[in-house]
Amino acid sequence: MATITLEHVTKVYPNGFEAVHDLNLNVADGEFMVLVGPSGCGKTTALRMVAGLEDITAGSVSIGERVVNDVSPKDRDIAMVFQNYALYPHMTVAENIGFALKLRKVPKEQIKQKVIEAAELLGLTQWVDRKPGQLSGGQRQRVAMGRAIVREPSVFLMDEPLSNLDAKLRVQMRAEISRIQRRLGVATLYVTHDQVEAMTMGDRVAVLSAGRLQQCDTPQNLYDHPTNLFVAGFMGSPAMNLFEAVVAEGATQLFIGSQAITLPSELHAVRPTLKSYAGKSIVVGIRPENLPLTDNARDSESTASPFEGHVELVEALGSELLVHFTTDAHAFEITEVMDSNAAGLADGTLTKGDAGVARVEAHTKIAAGERIRFWLNPERLHYFDRATSELIV
Amino acid sequence: MSDLVDSTNQLEVGRGDVVSATHGPTSKKDGHLRRKAWIRRLPLLPALIYMVIVTQAPFVVTLWYSFRGWNTETPGSNKFVGFASYSAVLSDPAFRSAAVVTIEMTASAAIISMLLGSAMAILINRTFMGRGVVRTMLITPFLVMPVATALLFGTTIYDPYFGLLNWILSPFGVNHVNWVGLYSMPSVVAVLVWEWAPFMMLIVLAGLQSESLESLEAARVDGANAFKTFVWITLPHLRQYIELGLLLGSIYIVQAFGEIFILTDGGGGNGSATTNLPFYIYNKVFNAFDFSQAAAAGVIVVIATEIVATVTLRLLSGLFRATEVMS
Ligand SMILES: Nc1ncnc2c1ncn2[C@@H]1O[C@H](COP(=O)(O)OP(=O)(O)OP(=O)(O)O)[C@@H](O)[C@H]1O
Numbered sequence: 001m002a003t004i005t006l007e008h009v010t011k012v013y014p015n016g017f018e019a020v021h022d023l024n025l026n027v028a029d030g031e032f033m034v035l036v037g038p039s040g041c042g043k044t045t046a047l048r049m050v051a052g053l054e055d056i057t058a059g060s061v062s063i064g065e066r067v068v069n070d071v072s073p074k075d076r077d078i079a080m081v082f083q084n085y086a087l088y089p090h091m092t093v094a095e096n097i098g099f100a101l102k103l104r105k106v107p108k109e110q111i112k113q114k115v116i117e118a119a120e121l122l123g124l125t126q127w128v129d130r131k132p133g134q135l136s137g138g139q140r141q142r143v144a145m146g147r148a149i150v151r152e153p154s155v156f157l158m159d160e161p162l163s164n165l166d167a168k169l170r171v172q173m174r175a176e177i178s179r180i181q182r183r184l185g186v187a188t189l190y191v192t193h194d195q196v197e198a199m200t201m202g203d204r205v206a207v208l209s210a211g212r213l214q215q216c217d218t219p220q221n222l223y224d225h226p227t228n229l230f231v232a233g234f235m236g237s238p239a240m241n242l243f244e245a246v247v248a249e250g251a252t253q254l255f256i257g258s259q260a261i262t263l264p265s266e267l268h269a270v271r272p273t274l275k276s277y278a279g280k281s282i283v284v285g286i287r288p289e290n291l292p293l294t295d296n297a298r299d300s301e302s303t304a305s306p307f308e309g310h311v312e313l314v315e316a317l318g319s320e321l322l323v324h325f326t327t328d329a330h331a332f333e334i335t336e337v338m339d340s341n342a343a344g345l346a347d348g349t350l351t352k353g354d355a356g357v358a359r360v361e362a363h364t365k366i367a368a369g370e371r372i373r374f375w376l377n378p379e380r381l382h383y384f385d386r387a388t389s390e391l392i393v
Numbered sequence: 394m395s396d397l398v399d400s401t402n403q404l405e406v407g408r409g410d411v412v413s414a415t416h417g418p419t420s421k422k423d424g425h426l427r428r429k430a431w432i433r434r435l436p437l438l439p440a441l442i443y444m445v446i447v448t449q450a451p452f453v454v455t456l457w458y459s460f461r462g463w464n465t466e467t468p469g470s471n472k473f474v475g476f477a478s479y480s481a482v483l484s485d486p487a488f489r490s491a492a493v494v495t496i497e498m499t500a501s502a503a504i505i506s507m508l509l510g511s512a513m514a515i516l517i518n519r520t521f522m523g524r525g526v527v528r529t530m531l532i533t534p535f536l537v538m539p540v541a542t543a544l545l546f547g548t549t550i551y552d553p554y555f556g557l558l559n560w561i562l563s564p565f566g567v568n569h570v571n572w573v574g575l576y577s578m579p580s581v582v583a584v585l586v587w588e589w590a591p592f593m594m595l596i597v598l599a600g601l602q603s604e605s606l607e608s609l610e611a612a613r614v615d616g617a618n619a620f621k622t623f624v625w626i627t628l629p630h631l632r633q634y635i636e637l638g639l640l641l642g643s644i645y646i647v648q649a650f651g652e653i654f655i656l657t658d659g660g661g662g663n664g665s666a667t668t669n670l671p672f673y674i675y676n677k678v679f680n681a682f683d684f685s686q687a688a689a690a691g692v693i694v695v696i697a698t699e700i701v702a703t704v705t706l707r708l709l710s711g712l713f714r715a716t717e718v719m720s
């Protein structure tokens with residue numbers, strides 16, 4: 001049982017590439033921390049530094065009270081699931097899973113017991129005598145998982161352990177991993193691409209982009225209060241709509257394209273700096289579910305303004321409709337910048353985006369080509385500085 | 394048109410010969426096909442003939458002589474005697490001693506050069522300055538001709554008066570030891586090891602470099618130290634490479650001749666401590682002038698080696714199949 005602490009951790013690869021920049025992260029004892037970010041942002045690198053498989057260029061990594069920068073992996077008491085499985089090719093599934101226990105001189109009977117349990121949990125029972133070469137990708141991935149869970153380490157490190165499983169198995173394993181982690185109460189650092197995994201499994205989620213930590217918070221906070229454009233654009237599916245907007249003189253109105261949204265004084269009470277953007281161009285973010293067709297909010301608070309668009313496409317998902325619409329406002333999307341030295345915009349750039357997307361109740365009568373009117377509640381909007389990409393507070 | 398018929402005919406043949414055999418008209422086409430097949434293979438014929446002449450003809454000639462009693466010292470002996478030469482060879486104590494010497498020499502040289510070669514491979518399997526140069530230098534002994542190697546060892550290293558070995562050991566009270574005379578088998582084995590360790594090194598190095606770094610990392614995370622990682626992860630991976638090296642090395646070391654001829658002339662111990670089977674056969678021809686017994690001994694050696702090699706190869710190919718599935 002231990003915590004994981006990364007302080008000002010930087011990794012520069014021998015070829016001069018800075019994969020992780022000044023990363024600060026603290027995983028509490030028993031906490032499930034999810035690390036998300038686009039491909040190549042340095043998630044695996046960060047994990048490998050915690051495991052001790054990669055030198056730390058600057059900063060310190062601690063497990064528990066101990067700084068482990070110079071501690072060899074075998075003495076860190078970690079269990080790791082590798083992104084590419086890294087199974088032992090000449091050992092059977094059972095031997096793979098039991099290897100760590102064998103090294104610890106656990107009695108044979110006990111090893112067998114634990115391997116059987118793990119294999120059952122992972123649905124590998126019929127393959128325990130096979131070698132990894134005779135397994136499918138998903139089966140190998142589960143063996144890699146099994147190798148980690150038979151141990152009772154002080155830290156779990158998992159690098160996209162479910163990426164190769166089919167949807168059904170993934171849901172099942174997600175629950176299984178969460179349960180095991182809670183039962184063992186082990187601090188866990190879990191890397192994933194998958195938003196749903198990040199939102200459902202993590203006690204907290206750390207968003208990484210181009211080697212820099214963007215935000216680290218509970219999934220709900222991350223979703224509700226993204227602190228910069230990158231997080232806003234990255235978390236959520238479909239992604240948050242981002243429009244260019246101009247704050248009118250006096251900051252009582254906001255123009256999204258040619259449409260005016262009233263900014264009530266209550267909003268200025270919560271976001272005092274917004275006033276200073278009067279006359280300036282900003283980026284406004286709207287979650288697809290915050291585009292209601294009826295003015296429910298109007299009855300209680302009466303702050304919503306109409307916002308109209310032209311329906312381009314309607315996607316029926318069964319439970320809801322995704323309405324793609326265009327307005328005369330510039331739409332943006334976030335594209336990650338790979339060069340970590342290109343500062344600004346939190347390592348992303350605004351590029352011209354497609355139409356806006358709204359989530360609408362499933363049985364709404366609407367078709368492409370029609371005009372659609374939403375009711376925008378300004379308190380549900382996210383306001384970002386265009387230059388720094390930070391949230392305007 | 395004929396092309397069309399041809400292709401349908403081929404289809405039929407593909408489905409089963411029964412079809413073409415039962416229909417009269419198609420058998421003529423069959424002949425045509427056979428001729429085409431021959432024309433396609435004709436360019437291979439010279440190579441085939443060459444192969445047969447070079448590899449099989451000498452063997453057949455040897456077989457022929459092994460059933461005759463031909464000794465050039467005995468006039469009129471060149472006639473058919475059945476298995477007499479074989480029984481003479483098999484009951485010859487010198488032949489049996491030569492077989493034992495061959496086994497001892499081959500096994501010890503192969504195993505020691507494998508151990509040494511593996512150690513060198515492990516050392517060279519990391520990056521350091523001048524690695525390329527060191528690797529080339531380590532391989533060089535393998536490229537030197539056996540006779541030259543043996544001459545070098547005999548004159549500059551083992552020599553009782555001017556040899557390096559005596560000079561190096563002189564501070565420890567070793568003086569003018571006749572290494573080749575007193576320790577003839579170890580002297581020959583040492584030369585063989587010097588020649589074959591680089592070969593083993595190359596094979597083991599190939600094995601080391603094909604190992605996935607990831608499973609080594611996984612082992613470290615699982616808590617294995619360097620030694621345990623080597624024993625549990627690297628060694629099983631190297632096993633097939635080691636076996637292959639031992640097999641190929643042995644096949645060549647069994648045939649060692651030049652080293653023995655130059656260094657000991659088959660002598661040492663009771664006078665034949667380094668006479669292996671090739672040297673025995675050489676003696677039969679060039680000292681006893683008994684061509685038929687030499688031929689019989691040669692045939693016996695070939696058959697024995699064939700059996701050993703087949704069994705070993707079968708074991709190895711089983712391994713190869715297992716790894717094919719794996720990768
Ligand atoms: N050994 C290395 N030398 C140089 N650069 C490297 C090395 N390993 C990784 N990188 C670079 O560092 C960056 C981060 O790599 P990393 O493997 O940590 O990404 P990741 O976030 O895990 O991506 P993915 O989600 O695709 O697995 C990448 O841009 C990669 O090209």
Ligand SMILES: [Mg+2]
Nearest residue numbers: 043044083159
């Ligand atoms: Mg990765």
